[in-house]
Amino acid sequence: MSKEREIVIALIGQPNTGKSTLFNILTRGNVHVGNWPGKTVEINLGTVTYKDYKLTFIDFPGVYGLSSSSIEEIITKNYLMITQCLKYCTFKQVCPFSKKFTNIKIPDVIVILTDATSLRKSLYLAISVMEMTSNVVLVVNKIDMCSVDVEKLSKILNVPVIPISALKNWGIDKLLEAIISVYEGKVKTRPIEVPYHSLEVYLSKASEIMRKLSLPVEKYSSRWIFMRLLEDDEDIINILRSINVEVYNELLKIVHEVKSKISNILDLIVKYRYDFIDKILEKINYKYTPKLSRIDKIFISRIGIFLSISILLTIFLTAFTVNTGFPLSTLLRLLGNHELADLVESYAISSILDNVLSSIIESVRIENPVIHGLIIDGILSGVSTVIVFTPLIFIIMLLISALEDSGLFVRLVWSFEPILSKFGLSSRIILILLTSLGCNVAGVLATRTVLSTRERIALLYTLSFIPCQARLIVILALSSIIFNNMLKAILLVSSIYIIGIILYVTLSSIIVKYVFKEESVSVIDVPTIKRPSLRVITWNSWISTKEFLKKAGTIIVLLSAITWVFTHFNIHGYVENVNESFAVIIGEFLRPLLILINITTDIIWKIGLILINGFIAKEGLLATIASLGTSLEESWSSLSLTLEQEIALTFFMMLYIPCLATVGAVYKEVKSVKITLSVVLFTILVALTVMYLTYLILLAL
Amino acid sequence: MNLTSLRNVPEGMYVRIVSLNCGRGARVRLLQMGLVPGAVVKVLNNSWGPLIIEVNGTLITIGKGLASKVLVEVLS
Numbered sequence: 001m002s003k004e005r006e007i008v009i010a011l012i013g014q015p016n017t018g019k020s021t022l023f024n025i026l027t028r029g030n031v032h033v034g035n036w037p038g039k040t041v042e043i044n045l046g047t048v049t050y051k052d053y054k055l056t057f058i059d060f061p062g063v064y065g066l067s068s069s070s071i072e073e074i075i076t077k078n079y080l081m082i083t084q085c086l087k088y089c090t091f092k093q094v095c096p097f098s099k100k101f102t103n104i105k106i107p108d109v110i111v112i113l114t115d116a117t118s119l120r121k122s123l124y125l126a127i128s129v130m131e132m133t134s135n136v137v138l139v140v141n142k143i144d145m146c147s148v149d150v151e152k153l154s155k156i157l158n159v160p161v162i163p164i165s166a167l168k169n170w171g172i173d174k175l176l177e178a179i180i181s182v183y184e185g186k187v188k189t190r191p192i193e194v195p196y197h198s199l200e201v202y203l204s205k206a207s208e209i210m211r212k213l214s215l216p217v218e219k220y221s222s223r224w225i226f227m228r229l230l231e232d233d234e235d236i237i238n239i240l241r242s243i244n245v246e247v248y249n250e251l252l253k254i255v256h257e258v259k260s261k262i263s264n265i266l267d268l269i270v271k272y273r274y275d276f277i278d279k280i281l282e283k284i285n286y287k288y289t290p291k292l293s294r295i296d297k298i299f300i301s302r303i304g305i306f307l308s309i310s311i312l313l314t315i316f317l318t319a320f321t322v323n324t325g326f327p328l329s330t331l332l333r334l335l336g337n338h339e340l341a342d343l344v345e346s347y348a349i350s351s352i353l354d355n356v357l358s359s360i361i362e363s364v365r366i367e368n369p370v371i372h373g374l375i376i377d378g379i380l381s382g383v384s385t386v387i388v389f390t391p392l393i394f395i396i397m398l399l400i401s402a403l404e405d406s407g408l409f410v411r412l413v414w415s416f417e418p419i420l421s422k423f424g425l426s427s428r429i430i431l432i433l434l435t436s437l438g439c440n441v442a443g444v445l446a447t448r449t450v451l452s453t454r455e456r457i458a459l460l461y462t463l464s465f466i467p468c469q470a471r472l473i474v475i476l477a478l479s480s481i482i483f484n485n486m487l488k489a490i491l492l493v494s495s496i497y498i499i500g501i502i503l504y505v506t507l508s509s510i511i512v513k514y515v516f517k518e519e520s521v522s523v524i525d526v527p528t529i530k531r532p533s534l535r536v537i538t539w540n541s542w543i544s545t546k547e548f549l550k551k552a553g554t555i556i557v558l559l560s561a562i563t564w565v566f567t568h569f570n571i572h573g574y575v576e577n578v579n580e581s582f583a584v585i586i587g588e589f590l591r592p593l594l595i596l597i598n599i600t601t602d603i604i605w606k607i608g609l610i611l612i613n614g615f616i617a618k619e620g621l622l623a624t625i626a627s628l629g630t631s632l633e634e635s636w637s638s639l640s641l642t643l644e645q646e647i648a649l650t651f652f653m654m655l656y657i658p659c660l661a662t663v664g665a666v667y668k669e670v671k672s673v674k675i676t677l678s679v680v681l682f683t684i685l686v687a688l689t690v691m692y693l694t695y696l697i698l699l700a701l
Numbered sequence: 702m703n704l705t706s707l708r709n710v711p712e713g714m715y716v717r718i719v720s721l722n723c724g725r726g727a728r729v730r731l732l733q734m735g736l737v738p739g740a741v742v743k744v745l746n747n748s749w750g751p752l753i754i755e756v757n758g759t760l761i762t763i764g765k766g767l768a769s770k771v772l773v774e775v776l777s
Contacts, residue, residue: 064733069726121735121759267721270732271739278757290760292745292753300750414762417751522764523730526753 004054007183008105012076012129013113014122015062016407016527018141021166021536022113023059026175029539031059033547044543050176053183056105064121066128068233071453078235080132083107084221109182111175113139116146116163117528119286123277127194130157131224134190137178141166145528149284156280159189167533193223194276196269202226202258206251213247229255230265295529296411304415312412312434315399320438323392324350326469349391357384370574374564382560382660385617386553389441389661393548396435396442397541400449403431405532409449410524429508432459433501436466440658441552443468444665445544458511460666461679464658465503465686467496470618471654477622478653481636482646492647496654503655503686548668555664563616563660567609583609593688597648597695603639607649614653616660621653648695655687707763707771708752710744716773717741723770731771734761742773 011026013019023031027046044059060079061072068074083106112129114122119140130136136159140148143163154161160178164171181187196203206226228236229251240248259265298304321328325345332341345351361380366372403409409431416430432450436443443463450456467475475496479489567583568574575581587608594604606628614621622632629635641649657663657680667676710716718740721728735756736742746753751762763771 064730067729067733069729118759120757121733124733124735264720264738266725266728267732267738271737274735274737274740286758288758290755290758292760300746300748300753302749304750410762414751414753417764418749522762522767523727523734524762525734526760526762 004049004052006054006056007108007179008056008058009179010058010060010079010107010110011113012060012110012125013062014064014115014125014525016525017062017113017115017118017122018166019059019062019113020405020540021533022139022141022164023057024536024539025166025169025172026055027057031543033543051180053180055176055179058105058107063125065125066132067231068235074235077233080110080129081235081239084133107135109135109137109179111137111139111179113141116140116142116148117288117290118525119146119148119288120274120277120281121525123280124273127192127273127277130159130192131194131227132191132221135182136189137162137175137182139164139175144168144170146288148286152284153280156283157192160187167530191224194273196227196272198262199230199258199268199272202254205254209250209254210247213244213250226251226254227269230258230269290526290528293529299411299415304411305419308412308415311408312431316434316438319392319395319399320469322349323395323438324348324469326472350388353388353391354384357387369576370568373568374561377568378561378564379557381564382557383553385560385661386549386556389439390545390549392439393442393445394541394545396438397445397544398537400431400435400446401537401540402532404449405530405537407527407529410526411529413524429459429505432463433466433504436463436468436504438469440464440466440468440662441548441665444662444669445548447669454516455508455512457670457675458508458516460669460675461511461682462504462508464662464679464683465500465507465655467500467654468618470659474614474618474621475650475654477632478636478650481633482643482650492650496651499651499690500654503690507686548665551668552661552664555667556661559660559664560616563612567612578609579605583612586612596688596692597645599641599645599649601640606639611653611656614659615657618659644695644698647698648691651694652687652691655690656684657687658683703775704772705775706769707742707744707754707773708747708765708768710747710773710775712744712747714744715741715776716744717776719772719774721771723767727767727770731763731767735759736761736771741776 011019011023013022023044023046027048029046030048031044031046033042033044042061046057046059048055048057060076063070063073063076066073066077066080068077110129110133112126114126126138130138138153138157138159138161140150140153140161140163142165143150144165144167148163150161150163160182162171162175162178164175178187182189203223203226206229207222210222210225225236225240229240237248240251262268292300298307317327320326321344325341325348329341329344332338332344357380361376361384364372364376364380366375403412412431420430429450432443432446435446440463443466444460447456447459447463450459472493475493479492483489483492565582566586567578567581570581570585578584584605587605590608590611591600591604594600594607599607609628610621610624613624625635626632627635629638658666663676663680666679667673670676704719707716718736718738720738721731721736723731740756743755744752745755745760752765752768753760753762755761
């Protein structure tokens with residue numbers, strides 16, 4: 001054959017079934033990342049050539065079932081529903097989702113992944129999918145850990161069942177062969193019919209109505225359409241309404257009839273599905289009893305929290321030290337060993353990168369000062385910000401992926417649970433807190449470990465209140481200028497940390513509870529502890545880092561260039577002196593805000609300028625203050641602020657707007673200008689409030 | 702029948718799920734995990750740490766707040 005035929009394969013599975021490992025093996029890492037239309041959920045697509053075929057794998061987010069309780073489930077369910085609509089129904093044109101999904105491919109084969117060590121639960125998703133579609137290949141992963149009679153299972157479910165071990169790379173060729181057999185129609189599969197016992201009467205009534213009023217669906221589709229209606233699925237309601245209101249109204253009557261007779265219909269539906277699964281498991285004689293291991297028992301005991309804290313501290317401190325030398329270098333200095341501290345810092349990744357980048361920047365020679373400035377200070381400094389962040393992001397992502405892939409993450413969550421649940425908090429916020437203490441950009445990426453999308457967005461609003469390493473340097477410098485007294489300086493530094501962390505913790509739980517009104521769904525399944533797959537974690541981290549470089553990088557460089565223009569131009573054109581640029585006008589805008597703490601001097605634009613540069617990177621705060629006078633101390637005192645104003649302003653500077661790179665990363669995660677801007681605005685408002693309150697309290701003292 | 706909430710069940714006991722009295726989101730997740738009415742559950746840990754249960758071969762952690770909304774029948 002001269003031309004390869006393309007087979008589109010959807011890969012669906014529950015979390016912790018080894019789906020990313022399998023996806024990685026199948027696609028050989030040849031992947032690109034996209035987004036579901038209009039959603040913040042990412043989609044991985046991978047293409048690989050096998051025999052005469054071009055296999056395109058679509059990796060779906062891990063879901064437990066096909067209800068509508070999370071964005072991930074809605075996406076998976078709608079995708080299946082729509083591709084089934086387009087395939088079997090004639091209502092292509094009226095399908096309300098088909099427009100949004102035009103760029104999404106229709107799957108030829110659906111691969112459902114189950115887990116041999118948790119077959120009952122993972123079959124639940126498989127059954128739910130198989131009720132909707134045919135062309136299924138069922139995969140039983142982790143077959144090396146627990147045996148399953150796959151032949152019998154295949155006979156009962158009437159689909160190919162392939163045992164594999166993704167971690168050990170077993171059975172992959174058989175899986176590929178099975179995919180091709182299903183595609184070529186050598187194996188005939190069809191949707192399964194779960195017996196719904198007491199609901200069967202209504203199901204036949206519903207099918208009859210759909211047939212009589214000639215709803216263009218196949219026989220088996222009418223079953224899941226009606227089951228979806230019973231489960232109050234809004235998407236199927238909308239589709240039905242738009243195709244045929246008459247059918248919809250008739251069906252609705254039956255739904256009401258069922259609901260008047262049976263309370264908690266949802267419980268019953270799921271129970272029938274599980275009864276069906278239990279019968280299957282009995283037939284194939286499946287037995288597996290998971291136990292808590294010795295390690296598990298340590299994590300759930302009282303000493304678990306100390307173990308967790310030491311694990312987290314070790315890995316994060318190592319990551320930060322490798323990246324910038326901090327906190328090891330600071331510790332060494334405190335111990336009096338300045339030489340070793342300098343050595344640690346000079347061999348840290350970011351300082352090596354810094355040297356390389358600055359030598360590159362120095363070598364650039366451009367005659368025209370405007371172009372030179374724009375390229376060097378505007379664009380290249382933005383590029384180097386991105387590059388300097390990259391290793392840290394890669395390292396942090398590597399550590400987080402390793403924690404998740406090994407199953408250790410759930411154990412860490414266990415050990416924090418008794419303490420955090422007293423405050424009504426989810427244990428996952430600890431990881432984000434620790435990551436953000438190093439770098440907020442990495443913190444933004446760490447929010448991916450949060451299961452609920454809403455909780456994730458709430459955390460994006462608040463995590464930038466956590467002081468990062470860059471801000472620590474600024475706080476240390478400012479507090480030593482403001483106070484000669486060491487004790488008072490330390491008090492200021494710690495109060496900034498305490499306020500930042502309190503704001504993060506309380507505001508995020510308030511947003512989750514009162515803005516998103518989300519009940520905490522604190523149910524997680526427990527994966528067995530295993531050696532993490534190096535291949536998967538490096539690949540995952542590399543994909544995340546690459547995406548960061550591509551998406552956030554563009555924004556960061558752009559914002560950096562725009563800020564340069566603002567600080568080097570006015571209406572008449574290019575200016576050498578920042579004092580004459582647009583920045584001064586923007587700085588003036590801040591006057592009404594600074595009046596809050598009685599700052600009314602005419603040098604207000606200086607503070608404005610400091611704040612603008614602090615937005616690019618928090619380190620910029622110090623550099624700008626220094627550049628306004630002969631030294632940091634001198635120019636700070638030239639602002640002639642009272643002690644109360646100094647402290648209030650310091651609080652503001654530590655809390656307002658996350659740095660430019662964080663804003664870029666937030667945008668990359670939420671893909672929405674509106675949300676990103678509201679995050680920025682929110683932080684400014686909170687910072688203003690804290691500034692004002694601090695000022696009032698200090699005055700009252 | 703000896704009814705109580707899942708939260709109060711001591712370690713090592715077997716219970717049968719009677720009803721779930723929580724919101725839709727949590728209910729759906731509990732059901733998906735196999736905590737359907739009638740399912741038999743073994744409580745593996747319910748002391749200092751998290752509440753860990755086994756439902757027909759699956760280990761699950763449940764927040765104690767949510768567990769107090771799950772009504773169970775204690776089996777001897």
